[in-house]
Amino acid sequence: MFRSQQLVKPKKQSILLTITVVVIAFLGSQTSAVLGYLLGLMGLLAIIFASLMDSFWPTRSKPENSVAFALFWGMMIGAVLPFMLNIFLEGGFKAVYEMLPS
Numbered sequence: 001m002f003r004s005q006q007l008v009k010p011k012k013q014s015i016l017l018t019i020t021v022v023v024i025a026f027l028g029s030q031t032s033a034v035l036g037y038l039l040g041l042m043g044l045l046a047i048i049f050a051s052l053m054d055s056f057w058p059t060r061s062k063p064e065n066s067v068a069f070a071l072f073w074g075m076m077i078g079a080v081l082p083f084m085l086n087i088f089l090e091g092g093f094k095a096v097y098e099m100l101p102s
Contacts, residue, residue: 010057014064014070017070018074018077020074021075024078025039025043029079029083030082039075039078043080046072049068049071050068053068055069084096
């Protein structure tokens with residue numbers, strides 16, 4: 001790995017915005033199924049947006065885009081992670097494995 005590609009800590013602004021998105025995504029996905037579905041679609045868009053901006057995590061040579069970073073990590077932690085944990089707690093690894101191809 002090149003020296004300029006080493007990972008660095010994100011900016012405070014990015015962290016605060018990510019925490020805000022996490023709380024909104026978690027509460028929204030727990031409120032209604034339709035809102036959870038829309039947040040899932042927004043998570044997919046966040047993946048595309050973060051990959052186009054190359055903003056999954058900052059490096060020494062390229063700082064993160066705060067909005068792309070916050071949307072990606074906020075959706076993954078606030079909407080996708082609780083869903084995956086719920087599936088795991090209900091059925092274990094078998095349920096998670098069966099969910100992936102369906």
